[in-house]
Amino acid sequence: MIQLFALHIDPILTDKQLTHLLSFVDRAKREKIVRYHRRIDAKRSLLADLLIRMQIAKRFEVDPRELQFAYNQYGKPYLQGHPQVHFNLSHAGEWVVGMLGCEEIGVDVECIKELDHRITDVVFSEAEMALYQELPENRRQHYFYKIWTAKESYVKAVGKGLSISPQSITVCMEEHQSYIVGKKKQIRHYTWVPDYVLCACVERVELPTDIIYVEENAIYGYYEVL
Template sequence: MKTSKLSISFLDLKGVDFNPEKGYSLDSDDIIIYTIYLPNFSDIKSELVQFLNSIELKRVKRFYKEIDKDRFIIYRSILKLILAAYTKLNIKNIYLDYDFNKKPYLASHPWLHFNISHSEDFAAIAVSRKKVGLDIEYMSKDFNFTSLLPDVFNDNETEIIQNAIDKKNTFYTLWTRKEAFVKALGKGIDEDFKFIQCLDGEHNLDFSLIKNSQNWQVRSFDLADDYLAAIAFEGLPTTPVNIHLYNVSHTIFDLLEMVK
């Protein structure tokens, strides 16, 4: 039976302000994560919306709440700016295609892998030459996750959550790991989600589960106060990887510098 390796652990990752002078290039071992604190961009929303095409503008109108419309405008426009910076395309020529699981990709630049995640006031975008999946979650104080446990986790994982000192943190840590991994695989959440490994350590994965023979890593990290995140990517633990976490500037001048 075909198996692949999955390595899971925590990563001490600190966000720093991005310096545009460093340029936009990716080595084979680079994973760049951009964080977007959405409230900071409200004042330039009217400028950012100009980067959206007609299909994206129709999607904006489908949101019921104004805050959801604003958030989509901000993180979608910044995603397009980032993709334009790495591909050297005009932002007006950035068109996202979607696979059968609705995972976005750039047909014009298949070497550029990216993934986006949004939760409450934060969005984050990962770019790499490796296949990547990213999940961020706000650890809501009011969310009762207990009823989800039997459908999402196996018995061992459920017991670990129930016996944890900080049950909420443990739940979100394990959830973001599963979510990031299935996003990297392009699977989405399906009936196999419960069987995706999410505990620290080295795991063997059956080909029948992930339909993939590559080796993978998942790393958890703290995004901000009350926000947890996980990044999943191709490779063994012995494979060199450089993961950087950058805070996106909220001035329109700096954003436009990305695509000059």
């Protein structure tokens, strides 16, 4: 079973909360978090780690402090010593999303911003570009973000990141389903909050239809008693 979580974050994080919560992540992660210049960036990164630790710990009945994350050669995180556990994280703006399951998975969330149309030259395949150019101006931005999140979730699922050229992937979006042309992967876009686009990718198992919303206070409460 695959679970998809979403956490809305508040920009406020006290020094006391930060110090306490940092004790639950590994040293490398702590050092990365404290180097952020903006408090909100530090909080996003910290809560993403804590969210997936909490969900793994609850599902598999383990101590979140004992979970050790590592990274493959392309930068995809994985859980050391637990090859049956797969997860992925993404965060943008005021949201953190995470997926947890039993096979390789990928998820991407993007905050919709004003689009520099030159970026399409390095993102779209020929087929995607042809369709993009046929669209009216008011539909192009949303189309771009749906294509981009689909590609991001796919490369994160296969675990090869930026080593795969976005132009080498073609996303086909039909009325009732979307898929990566020539690849044995499922992708799904979720109707979500305004100004954000969310997409998930797996291979064999069924993608969840619902998003599990996690309250920020639930994370504080969970780690407060450990």
